[in-house]
Amino acid sequence: MILFTALQLPSRLTQQITDVQRGVSGARWSPPEKLHITTAYYGEVDDDHAEALDFELARHPLPGFELQLEGAGHFGHMEPHALWLGVKESPALLRLHEHCKHAARRAGVKMDKRKYHPHLTLAYLKSTTPLERVIAFEKRLSRFNCAPFLVDEMILFSSHRKARGGNLYREEASYPMLITSG
Template sequence: MLLRLFAALPVPEAIALRLTALQKGVPGANWRSAEVMHITLAFFGEVDDAAAEELDTGLAGIRCKPFDLAIKGAGHFGRAAPRVLWMGVEPHPSLLLLANSCERAARRIGIPVEKRRFSPHVTMAYLGETRLDRLLSFERRLALYRSPDWCADRFYLYSSLKGGRGDNPYRIEAEYPLI
């Protein structure tokens, strides 16, 4: 059986609820619920059971101390046709180390990883027919936004339903405490 897998940090409920309170002013946005907000560390794509087991072992071997994070600013992906509205994540060296470690664990067992540069963010909405001026207005309004800090003390291996944008298209497959 193939699982569509990714590694991610969960966004604490209190922070996610603060983010959902900001979700307004962009007609055509398909807003994400607090329950699915996360920071993707690495996307692995469709992986068979044997490779998933090896990936789990590799991710469990990652060593990274807990660290503080905060949400900061807003932006979007898709220049010609914006498709995702996001909130940024304040840079932290441990976040980059953790993302790189997840990618290395996948590469070691032959799972290809995305070639795009790591851009930590929380997806706020998928965009359909959204006017660019309304999108840019949202981004300007939240350009100086900064959430309270929280301690990232674990990450998860999630599976996702392909194309799943329902209430909660993700399932936790494994949990990895940061130590």
């Protein structure tokens, strides 16, 4: 099965995001229940390694932290293939990503070597999507900025391919974070 860990969004933020998902023909917008910030992508993992990964991720709970979304962009150079919202620089999120990588290594799960680029995928684009619509969308959201939100849990998801449409995500495990009062 394909596994990844991610942070879910508060419902107020999900609503704010779905309100801006418009104005780009050829975009397949991510539905509200699939909006997330990936902390690590593990790829295809067998059941034994998935169990070991779950154990390693749960072993050392991390402290909760605040996160904020800002700006917008796209992936793909000559042909954009996805629209995203950016994540404001967060040392705590980078530590969480490193925690996920170390857990994968201890569990014997080989991760992709690509540089971690925290983001929230808004839409996947068809090859026929007009570039000028992508540019207009990015200009409109270039100053997108949400209020900080508390990250107090990470989820391990499995992704299952469907014959049509996007993949089906299923929550496999939840990892609460430690919340300390200041």
